Amino acid sequence: MDEDFACFLAEFGPAIDKRHVPPSTIARYRGKLPDQLLAYWDEYGWCGYADGLFWTVDPQEYEPALEAWIGDTPFMEQDTYHVIARSAFGTLYLWGEKTGDTLRIFAPASCCFSSMPDESIDRDFAMRVFFGSLWRRTNDFEDLFAPALRDLGRLAHDEMYGFVPALVLGGAPTLPYLRKVKAVEHLAILAQLEPLYVTET
Numbered sequence: 570m571d572e573d574f575a576c577f578l579a580e581f582g583p584a585i586d587k588r589h590v591p592p593s594t595i596a597r598y599r600g601k602l603p604d605q606l607l608a609y610w611d612e613y614g615w616c617g618y619a620d621g622l623f624w625t626v627d628p629q630e631y632e633p634a635l636e637a638w639i640g641d642t643p644f645m646e647q648d649t650y651h652v653i654a655r656s657a658f659g660t661l662y663l664w665g666e667k668t669g670d671t672l673r674i675f676a677p678a679s680c681c682f683s684s685m686p687d688e689s690i691d692r693d694f695a696m697r698v699f700f701g702s703l704w705r706r707t708n709d710f711e712d713l714f715a716p717a718l719r720d721l722g723r724l725a726h727d728e729m730y731g732f733v734p735a736l737v738l739g740g741a742p743t744l745p746y747l748r749k750v751k752a753v754e755h756l757a758i759l760a761q762l763e764p765l766y767v768t769e770t
Contacts, residue, residue, distance in 0.1 A: 571605075571697055572697075572701070573697035573698060573700050573701030574609065574697065574700050574701070576700075576701045577618075577700040577701060577703055578618075580619075580703065580704060580705060581618035581619040581622070581623055581703070581705065582618060582619055582620075583618075584613060584614075584616035584617065584618055585616060585617045585618070585620065585621060585723070586616060586617045586621075586725065586726045587613070587614040587615070587616045588614050588615045588616070588627075588726060589614050590610040590611060590614055590615060590627075594610075594627065594629070595607050595610060595611060597629075598628070598651070601649070601651070601666050602628075602651060602653070602664060602666070603664075603692040603693045603695070603696040604692075604693055605692070605693035605694075605696040605697060606653065606664075606696050609625070609696075609700075610625075613625075615627055615726065617724065617726060619705055619708075620718055620723060621657055621718070621723050621724040622656065622657050622705060622708050622709065622714050623654065623655075623656055623657070623703065623705075623708050624654060624655050624656075624657075624726065625653065625654050626652060626653065626654060626655055626726075628651035628652050628653060630727075630753060631651075631652035631655070631661070631753060631756075632652075633753055633757050634652065634661065634752075634753050634756035634757050634760070635650060635651070635652050635661075635663070637756070637757040637760035637761070638661070638674055638676070638681075638756070638760045638765060639663075639672075639674075639681075639765070642765065644672060644683075647665075647668070648665035648666060648667050648668050648671075648686075649665065649666045649667075650663045650664065650665050650666075650672060651663065651664050651666075652664075655729070655752065656708040656709075656710075656729075657708070657714055657717070657724060657729055657730050658675075658677060658708075658709075658710040658713070658714075658729065658730055658731075659675065659676035659677050659729055659731065659752075659755070659756055659759070660673060660674070660675050660676070660708060661673065661674040661676060661756070662699075665686065667686070667688055668686030668687075668688060669686065669687075669690060669692065669695045669696075669699075670684075670695060670698075670699045671683060671684045671685070671686045672684075674765070676756050676759045676760070677710070677731075677732055677735065677736050677742075677759065678736060678737075678766075679737060679759070679760075679762070679763040679764065679765055679766055680765075680766050680768060681765050681766065681767045681768065682768050682770050683767055683768070683769050683770065684769070684770045685769075710742065711742045711743075713730070713742070713743075713744060713747065714730075716744050717730045717744065717747050720744065721747060721748070721749050722749070724749065727751060727752055727753070728749050728750065728751060728752055729749075729750060729752040729755060729756075730747050730748070730749065730750075731747070731748055731749075731750035731755045731759075732746045732747060732748075733746060733747075733748045733750070734746070735758075735759055735762055737759075737762050737763040738762065
């Protein structure tokens with residue numbers, strides 16, 4: 570285990586709801602995603618961490634959500650992206666085949682955080698940095714995770730906590746508006762409600 574992933578595990582705790590990653594899937598993404606990520610998949614699988622606050626995911630399962638959010642944007646012209654992780658509240662972590670960790674989408678607020686790509690960076694090193702720089706507090710939203718976990722129960726790998734009605738339709742970022750919802754379906758619906766607002770970081 571490298572130092573960065575060790576820091577990630579120290580911050581996020583043991584894995585839950587682990588799913589084995591088939592060799593065929595690792596082969597499918599060889600050359601598209603960093604070897605370092607594929608090594609993590611091979612050793613740890615796709616899992617939830619911090620009781621389901623953060624999840625590593627199968628990019629293929631999230632292709633409908635990815636298409637819904639950036640399919641008609643200039644981002645798709647500059648790189649090929651894959652969803653590699655998400656938070657319990659719908660932060661999507663995208664990885665560009667050429668540009669790496671340059672796009673993150675916070676779906677409940679239809680907000681995209683874009684950073685300048687550095688195509689010269691070592692892909693495996695960038696992946697280690699990605700995991701090593703994650704924090705619980707930046708994946709929580711309005712400190713709602715602990716009460717949502719208590720009142721709604723732990724998420725399955727295909728679930729997230731979603732606001733009903735959605736925030737852009739008048740929902741409030743408070744516990745009474747939270748529900749357990751199917752993640753990919755809910756994310757795709759949110760993409761239809763409000764244009765994506767891009768913020769450069």
